Amino acid sequence: METEKCTSCKAPLSEAGWTKFECPKCGSIIYRCHRCRHQSIPYVCQSCGFQGP
Structure with a gap:
C-alpha cells in the first residue's frame, strides 16, 4: 500500500499530527x-x- 503524501510539500504522512479533509x-x-x-x-x-491556507 502506498503511503499518502502531503498536498503541499509531498512529504509522506508518517508522523502524528497530519490530517485529511475534502476540498x-x-x-x-x-x-x-x-x-x-x-x-x-x-x-x-x-x-x-x-488554493487554501
Whole structure:
C-alpha cells in the first residue's frame, strides 16, 4: 500500500499530527502534514486548482 503524501510539500504522512479533509470546492481529498498545517503553508487541490491556507 502506498503511503499518502502531503498536498503541499509531498512529504509522506508518517508522523502524528497530519490530517485529511475534502476540498471545499470539489470534494477531492486534501492531505496535510503537521508541519504545513502549523505553518499555514498554502496548498492547491490537484483536481480543481482551489488554493487554501
